[in-house]
Every structure is written in structure tokens, then in C-alpha cells.
Amino acid sequence: MRLPLLFAASGAIAALTFAARPAPAEPAAATGAIADIPASCASCHALTKPETPTVERLWTRKGPDLWYAGDKFNREWLVSWLQNPAPIRPGGVMWFKHAKPGEPRDTIDTASIEKHPAVDAATATKLADALLHLKGEGLIVEGEFKPEGVNLTMGQMSFGKLRGCVSCHQDKPGQGGVSGPQLHDAGKRLKPDYVLAYTRDPQKFDHFIWMPRLTLSDPDLQRLTGYIASLGKENK
């Protein structure tokens, strides 16, 4: 008589246990890498793919997602940036929180933007190596960007007037919009295959992010990526 009850109870417990588990199928390398990343990083950055992305999460998170950091960042840049973290997003992590109305236009209260802590060289190297293990499943296609034959002038035109990327992103310091990350050092910072994949479909990375998916042809994506990947490289 009690047996069915017991079954039901254990079934419920099993279901609850299953529901409480973290997102499945983190690659083994990523799981190991997360263990090497201090909890202080995870308190601001998502190191695993959020199970239920929402608009609210974008308003409450304190730092950009890093669960695909390995798809995104160049190692050399990351090691250097962690030691000397200059702001990447002129409007902060969520631009609206720092926007104030004004004339002739709204402005960003830069004083209210929190600064990222710096670490020493040894820690930066260790952190960068761990972060570069964090990759999304099938987010980018390695080698998809073809650097040969890219017309930078056409790319610049696409970035500006034609596709309006400059509305939200700066391609030169102080030139362009402020609600998205600056791209004037994107050539050092970002992997070109990531730039291409993200530009093609930002919603694949976060459904609610405030960069919408534009209808871009493959040649458009290639020339935009070529231009963005060239930015900030002239000082090398």
C-alpha cells in the first residue's frame, strides 16, 4: 500500500534533483577552467550559458558574459587588459543605467561607471588561459572569416552610413555611439570569426541583447569583419 507513495516521492525527489542541476553538457575543459576562475569574477560575469536569458538579466548583471570568452578574445590582448583594464563599453555594462537626459542630447555619466579591478601579470596569464577554455557550443565557425580580398574602404562604408554600426559603436576613439562596446581596438581584442558570427546573429549569443540582427549578406559580413578586425592594429 505504501509502495506507490514511496515511488511517487522518490520520483519527485529525482525530478527535483534533475531540475536543480546546472546546465548540462559543459565541455570537460570548460568545467576545469571554471574551477581556475575566482568566484569574484563569477559574481559579475556569467561563466556558463544562462539557462533562461531574460531582459531583466541584462539589467541586473554587473559585467558582460564570459561563457564564450574563448570564442571571443585574443590571448595577448586579454593578458594585457586584465593588468590594465581600460573601459570597453563607453556607456557601461548597461548604458541606460548611466544615461542622463540633456541638451543637445542625453549623455553618459562616466563617473558612475564602475572600474574593473586589475591583476598582476602572473594572475592575468592564468586567468586568460582559463577564460580561453570557455566556449559556446557551435557559436563560431573557425576560419569562416576570409581575410584575403577584403576591401577595407567598403567595410568602413558599411560600418558607417550603409549599415549604421557606428550608431552604437565607436570605430575611432570618441567617434560613434556609446551604447555598445567600442571597436577602435577590436582588431587586437576580438577574434575575427567571433566578430563575423556575432554580427550575423547577436541573438544567438543572447536573445535579448540590444544589438538587433540585421539582414547582412555574406560579402557584407566579410567586409564588415575585415574592417573591424583591422581597427587598432596600426600601432602594432
Add this chain to the structure above:
Amino acid sequence: MTYRVALLLPAVLALGGALILHQPASAGAESPKITASAHLYDTYCAQCHGVQRNGKGVNTIGLSVQPRDHSDTVGMASLPRDQMIRAIKEGGAAVNKSALMPAWSSVLTDQQIEDMADYLQHVCKCGQPT
């Protein structure tokens, strides 16, 4: 009696004033739909159209064409609702306006876009939502 009213009146006024002051700018006795649309507007639209919906967003510094002022009652009154919806869904170029206004159909659902059109008519005070 008069004395009591005289005593009560400042208290009532103070309470009313405190209640009004306590409301955040975007809140009020709005319908949940309006509140939800206002939040989506803050997230996606205000970067160009302004935190005060006046077309003066933080990103206008990089724009060659200035965004529409949604608080402009006269200007907005001439804008048909279906054109608003099409512009939000398919982008400015779909309605012969600036291509700098992107298509938002990858982020917003059809229902959210319909609600946003109602919200815009609420913001400009230029028509009843249909």
C-alpha cells in the same frame, strides 16, 4: 468644523505630494502593458530615441540622421500605426526612412511590437490605441 478641515487639509496635501514624489518617472497609474512597453523602450529604443523619448538619445552623437522625437504630438499624429509597426519590425528602410533604424523583429515579438505602437501613441498623446 472649519478648524478641523484646516488641520486636515495640509496633511492630505502633504500625503498626496509625498505619493506623487515617490513615483519613479516611468511609473504611475499606467496599465501593465504600458509599463512593460516602457521598459522595453528603455532597453532597446532609448539609446537613440532618448531616455525622455524626445529623439535625443546618447547615440545620436554618431547619427547622420536624427531619430524621431516620439514626444512630438503633431509630428507623431501624422504617422499611421501600421507604418510604425512596419518600421519597428522591418527597419526604417522598409518605410522609406533611414536605414539607421534597424529591424527589431529578432528581439521583439509581434505582440510586443503591437504593444509598442500603443505605447508610442501613449507617449505622444496623439491618439487612442486601437
